[in-house]
Amino acid sequence: MNSSEIGQADVVVVGAGNAALCAALGARDEGASPIVLETAPEPERGGNTFFVAGSTRWVYNNLDEVREVLDLSEEEMRTVDFGTYTREDYFEDMGRVTQYRCDPDLTEILVDNARPTLVWMKGKGIRFEPMYKGQSQKVDGRVKFFGGQICNFWGGGPELTAGLFRAVEKAGIPVLYETTAIALIYEKGRVNGVVVESGGERGEIRSRAVVLACGGFESSAEMRARYLGPGYELAKVRGTQHNNGAGIRMALEIGAMSAGHWSGAHAVGWDRNAPAFGDREVGDGFQKHSYIFSIMVNARGERFVDEGADFRNFTYAKYGHVVQQQPGMFAWQVFDRKVEHLLRDEYRIRRVTRAVADSLGELAGKMEGVDPKGFLATVAEYNQAVRQDVPFSPVIKDGRGTVGLRIPKSNWANTIDTPPFQAYAVTCGVTFTFGGVKISPGTSVQNVGGRDIPGLYAAGEMIGGLFYFNYPSGSGLVAGAVFGRRAGASAARHALGRS
Numbered sequence: 260m261n262s263s264e265i266g267q268a269d270v271v272v273v274g275a276g277n278a279a280l281c282a283a284l285g286a287r288d289e290g291a292s293p294i295v296l297e298t299a300p301e302p303e304r305g306g307n308t309f310f311v312a313g314s315t316r317w318v319y320n321n322l323d324e325v326r327e328v329l330d331l332s333e334e335e336m337r338t339v340d341f342g343t344y345t346r347e348d349y350f351e352d353m354g355r356v357t358q359y360r361c362d363p364d365l366t367e368i369l370v371d372n373a374r375p376t377l378v379w380m381k382g383k384g385i386r387f388e389p390m391y392k393g394q395s396q397k398v399d400g401r402v403k404f405f406g407g408q409i410c411n412f413w414g415g416g417p418e419l420t421a422g423l424f425r426a427v428e429k430a431g432i433p434v435l436y437e438t439t440a441i442a443l444i445y446e447k448g449r450v451n452g453v454v455v456e457s458g459g460e461r462g463e464i465r466s467r468a469v470v471l472a473c474g475g476f477e478s479s480a481e482m483r484a485r486y487l488g489p490g491y492e493l494a495k496v497r498g499t500q501h502n503n504g505a506g507i508r509m510a511l512e513i514g515a516m517s518a519g520h521w522s523g524a525h526a527v528g529w530d531r532n533a534p535a536f537g538d539r540e541v542g543d544g545f546q547k548h549s550y551i552f553s554i555m556v557n558a559r560g561e562r563f564v565d566e567g568a569d570f571r572n573f574t575y576a577k578y579g580h581v582v583q584q585q586p587g588m589f590a591w592q593v594f595d596r597k598v599e600h601l602l603r604d605e606y607r608i609r610r611v612t613r614a615v616a617d618s619l620g621e622l623a624g625k626m627e628g629v630d631p632k633g634f635l636a637t638v639a640e641y642n643q644a645v646r647q648d649v650p651f652s653p654v655i656k657d658g659r660g661t662v663g664l665r666i667p668k669s670n671w672a673n674t675i676d677t678p679p680f681q682a683y684a685v686t687c688g689v690t691f692t693f694g695g696v697k698i699s700p701g702t703s704v705q706n707v708g709g710r711d712i713p714g715l716y717a718a719g720e721m722i723g724g725l726f727y728f729n730y731p732s733g734s735g736l737v738a739g740a741v742f743g744r745r746a747g748a749s750a751a752r753h754a755l756g757r758s
């Protein structure tokens with residue numbers, strides 16, 4: 260089917276990632292006939308959603324609530340300590356990492372609807388699994404989770420994407436590939452569809468409501484430099500090349516209010532030699548998230564951040580920015596044999612920028628771009644400063660820090676003295692941008708006067724107001740699903756004259 264055969268729909272959904280496909284399914288549940296427009300060709304479908312590891316964060320107060328999402332065996336129920344993650348915990352994590360700027364209304368909707376929305380997705384055929392790797396450790400014979408996160412979308416981004424498209428197909432919702440929304444049809448104060456480009460032709464698809472769920476602006480070098488700051492045009496992009504801020508621009512053009520942290524982005528330590536955009540074969544394998552057990556040094560061979568300030572879940576999304584600020588925009592993560600067994604799987608992929616050596620002097624010579632003298636002085640000073648009176652434990656914030664350093668390491672500090680030594684080179688990898696359009700709790704896009712724009716809804720990475728400075732791991736997918744489903748339902752009710 261192509262755009263000229265469509266002509267008219269109840270709801271047009273722009274984008275075909277997690278938020279958009281949840282919007283389409285949400286609209287269908289309300290009885291509307293949605294269609295989905297995707298700029299990418301079919302083999303590149305799924306947007307950033309395809310690239311995710313799949314971790315997700317939601318409130319659970321007891322094992323029964325865990326089991327609403329996760330199918331557990333008898334043995335898992337007996338031997339695994341999932342702990343609890345309360346409503347208050349989620350609020351506190353969102354508040355703390357965003358410096359208490361997250362929009363309270365949107366945050367409340369996210370926190371209260373995360374688990375029910377995942378249960379809804381499960382009903383659509385999406386599967387989940389306990390996230391043992393990286394989030395749990397065996398303690399006294401029991402597997403214990405830490406960091407408030409216990410769950411993954413089964414099979415990561417590729418399976419989540421496949422599952423969502425299966426559900427959309429089953430619901431009879433058409434998806435038009437290589438169909439790019441370029442403008443909103445805005446007449447008499449309401450949105451009546453979109454202008455699209457497809458196969459070199461321009462056309463109109465008219466609808467009673469439009470849901471924009473077509474991602475942020477992380478794929479545009481020009482917009483990264485303009486909004487995130489100088490140098491960001493040189494950063495790597497972890498996911499799709501298709502999120503160029505089109506949805507945000509279209510909405511702003513008809514008077515939408517901008518919201519959120521426009522100069523902020525989720526950005527991580529990412530292999531220094533990774534390609535400019537995500538690689539669908541490697542997925543998120545270019546990330547290097549075991550830095551909490553390392554020291555990170557820059558071109559001067561100096562440490563520049565507290566690697567052990569908090570669990571990885573609460574620092575990884577802001578440390579890409581810290582790496583971006585270093586001379587040459589790179590850093591090396593350095594480990595010795597004592598912590599080698601704690602390195603995550605992504606350290607063992609084939610396409611990795613690694614140096615290995617039997618002495619620190621040899622390692623210093625192999626770490627491209629690093630001043631060897633500076634590095635050796637840093638390690639010597641650091642080794643002296645590590646507290647030996649506090650036991651090391653990777654499953655708690657162990658308080659095994661350093662004493663007297665200008666930049667402390669607060670937890671998980673170990674001397675670097677046992678060969679072989681390993682170092683991994685990272686640069687800044689941008690995941691998604693935090694700035695976007697302002698939506699109401701019902702997901703209507705609001706105009707600069709603070710009023711809903713009739714017929715226009717938004718969800719996913721292109722809404723502003725949820726994340727500032729940082730991000731608690733596993734919140735993106737579930738936020739996209741919560742607000743996507745809600746936007747689809749609101750748009751359907753509007754289209755069918757029920758709002």
Ligand SMILES: Cc1cc2nc3c(=O)[nH]c(=O)nc-3n(C[C@H](O)[C@H](O)[C@H](O)COP(=O)(O)OP(=O)(O)OC[C@H]3O[C@@H](n4cnc5c(N)ncnc54)[C@H](O)[C@@H]3O)c2cc1C
Pocket residue numbers: 273274275276277278279296297298299304305306307308309310311312313314315438439440441472473474475497498499501502503505506537542543690691718719720721732733734735736737739
């Ligand atoms: C490497 C990586 C790992 C991640 N890991 C996790 C994780 O483990 N857990 C988690 O919660 N989050 C994770 N995230 C974040 C997560 O990807 C996002 O929060 C979520 O997938 C965003 O969904 P979305 O639907 O808003 O955007 P997307 O999935 O990016 O979808 C946007 C879609 O819009 C399309 N589009 C863009 N412009 C147009 C246009 N003009 N017309 C038509 N279509 C258009 C794009 O092609 C794309 O398909 C990760 C992201 C990356 C990149």
